[in-house]
Structure formats: C-alpha cells, structure tokens
Amino acid sequence: MDSSLEFSSSLGSVSSLLSRCRTFKVLVIGDSGVGKTCLTHRLCAGEFPRRTEATIGVDFRERALEIDGEKIKLQLWDTAGQERFRKSLVQHYYRNVHAVLFVYDVTCPASFNGLGAWVEECRQNSLGHEIPRFLIGNKSDLRNASSTSCQVSQELAMNFAKTHAMVFFETSAKNPLKKQLNGRRGEVEEMFQQSGVEDIVTAVGTTLKRHKTPLTANSPAYSGSFKVHKKKQQKELWTCC
Ligand SMILES: Nc1nc2c(ncn2[C@@H]2O[C@H](COP(=O)(O)OP(=O)(O)OP(=O)(O)O)[C@@H](O)[C@H]2O)c(=O)[nH]1
Numbered sequence: 001m002d003s004s005l006e007f008s009s010s011l012g013s014v015s016s017l018l019s020r021c022r023t024f025k026v027l028v029i030g031d032s033g034v035g036k037t038c039l040t041h042r043l044c045a046g047e048f049p050r051r052t053e054a055t056i057g058v059d060f061r062e063r064a065l066e067i068d069g070e071k072i073k074l075q076l077w078d079t080a081g082q083e084r085f086r087k088s089l090v091q092h093y094y095r096n097v098h099a100v101l102f103v104y105d106v107t108c109p110a111s112f113n114g115l116g117a118w119v120e121e122c123r124q125n126s127l128g129h130e131i132p133r134f135l136i137g138n139k140s141d142l143r144n145a146s147s148t149s150c151q152v153s154q155e156l157a158m159n160f161a162k163t164h165a166m167v168f169f170e171t172s173a174k175n176p177l178k179k180q181l182n183g184r185r186g187e188v189e190e191m192f193q194q195s196g197v198e199d200i201v202t203a204v205g206t207t208l209k210r211h212k213t214p215l216t217a218n219s220p221a222y223s224g225s226f227k228v229h230k231k232k233q234q235k236e237l238w239t240c241c
Contacts, residue, residue: 021064023073024208025096029118030103031111032081035138038173039103040078042197048174055080057089065201067209074204076101094125098208099132101200104152106137106170107144112152112160119164132207133166136200141172167203169195 028036037052037059044061059078064071079093080086086093102118104111115135122133137157144151154170161168176196 021071021073023062023075024098024211025077026074026099026101026204026208027077027079027093027097028101028103029079029093029121030081030101031105031108031114034081034103034105034108034111035173036078036081036103039101039136039138039171039197040076042173042176043074043201044076054082054085056085058086058093063201065205067202067205070209072205072209074201074208090121090125094122094127097127097131098211099134099204100127101134101136101204102166103136103138104157105139106152106157107139107142107150109150109152112137112157115160129165132204132211133164134200134204135161135164135166135168137168137170138173140170141175167207169200169203171195171197171200173197 028040030036032054037055038048040059040061041047041049044063055078057080061076061078063074063076065074066072077093079089100122102115104115106112135157137152137154157170158168160166
C-alpha cells in the first residue's frame with residue numbers, strides 16, 4: 001500500500017502528565033459505516049455530527065467522567081472500518097488497550113456477521129480475555145417493525161455477546177432517546193430495549209475504574225490522530241439487504 005504515516009499528536013501532553021486523572025484507552029472497532037465516528041462523537045461531545053467522512057487511520061476523542069467520586073478519562077480510539085485505511089496501524093490500535101467497543105449496525109446484518117472477524121483481529125493482536133468488551137448495536141432509530149428480516153434481532157446479538165463475554169447495548173448515535181413504539185390496536189408497546197449513550201459511558205467507566213493499570217506518564221496518553229496518507233474519500237453509500 002503506497003501510504004505513509006503521520007502521527008500528529010501531543011504525546012503525554014503537559015495537562016495529562018500533571019493531571020491525576022486516570023486515563024483509559026478504549027478501542028472502537030467494527031465495519032465501515034456502522035457509525036463508530038458518530039457514536040464516539042455522541043459519547044464525547046454529546047451531539048450527532050452533521051456530516052462524516054470515512055475515518056482514515058484513527059481519530060481520538062476524550063470523555064471525562066466521575067465514578068463514585070473519582071474522575072477518570074476515557075480516550076476513545078475511533079478506528080477506520082475500511083481495511084485500506086487501517087492496515088498499517090493495527091498494531092498501534094491494540095497497544096495498551098483497556099477496553100474494546102465492538103460496533104455493528106442493527107439494520108445491516110452483514111455488519112453483525114462481520115463481528116467474528118473483529119474478534120479474530122483482537123485474538124491475533126493478543127488481546128487478553130481480561131480486557132472488558134462491549135457489543136453495541138447502533139442505529140436503533142432506523143429499526144422498522146414491519147421489515148424485521150433486514151435487521152439484527154436483539155436475541156441474536158445477546159447470544160453473541162454472551163458467547164464472547166461482552167456486555168451488550170443497543171442504541172442510536174443519532175437519536176439516543178427515541179423509543180420505537182408499536183401502536184397497533186391502540187396499544188403502545190415497546191418493541192425493543194434501547195440504551196442511552198450515557199448508559200454505555202457509565203458501564204465502560206465503572207468497569208474500567210476497577211482496572212489496575214491505566215495509562216500513566218510511562219504509557220503516555222495520545223491526543224491528535226494517526227493518518228494513513230490517502231486521498232480522503234466521501235463516505236461510500238452502503239446498503240444492506
Ligand atoms: N440513522 C442513523 N444514522 C447513523 C447513526 N450513526 C451513524 N449514522 C450514519 O451512518 C453513516 C456512517 O457513520 P460513521 O460514523 O461515519 O461510520 P463509521 O463506522 O465511523 O465508518 P468508517 O469511518 O468508514 O469506519 C453516516 O451517514 C452517519 O450519519 C445512527 O445512530 N442513526
């Protein structure tokens with residue numbers, strides 16, 4: 001691949017060195033287009049980006065939170081879903097990881113079927129089973145009660161999560177609070193469980209707070225981005241079913 005690497009960052013920036021706040025590296029992986037960028041944006045900035053482009057390399061976003069009186073920081077690594085934009089960086093992704101978010105699109109069964117390959121990538125990069133893993137079905141706002149065949153059922157996802165020792169959430173980066181309702185015959189019945197993104201932040205934070213080896217001055221926190229030099233491309237349109 002004729003690409004070169006650029007690491008624009010502030011390694012162990014003064015603020016992170018001086019801060020007593022423990023920082024945890026959280027890797028976000030999944031197929032291209034499942035919404036990793038939007039989700040991390042929502043988790044860190046509390047909003048849905050109007051426009052996104054395919055992630056090239058990795059983008060970093062941070063989210064500070066307080067758990068039981070302790071301030072911690074989640075450093076989310078929003079990685080490229082497209083193989084050609086991640087190939088040369090995979091080793092960097094997995095170094096000193098504290099938790100992994102596996103993301104799929106609930107309206108795209110192919111992205112769910114692709115999860116096995118992401119689990120395998122973790123294995124190939126020696127990610128231990130002690131590293132907490134979270135499974136996130138994104139785009140729940142697009143669930144349609146009348147065309148369930150094109151969607152990933154929660155039951156299937158929960159079984160996958162159980163098999164791979166993951167904590168499962170279904171949410172929407174776009175509209176995290178919207179509930180899907182079935183108003184048939186005047187009844188209002190909830191069709192599925194949905195979590196707010198804050199539930200995910202809290203679950204990850206609470207789990208990691210118990211973690212003994214956060215990033216320190218010796219394993220510096222990064223801010224900035226790794227880029228694989230390639231001409232930026234508009235997000236390709238993907239369709240499922
Ligand atoms: N309706 C809806 N659309 C979403 C949601 N999350 C993301 N999208 C859309 O899905 C498309 C892809 O989102 P991205 O966040 O760029 O996807 P990605 O997984 O980061 O893709 P790569 O960078 O290629 O790996 C964009 O058009 C988003 O607007 C969601 O929760 N609901």
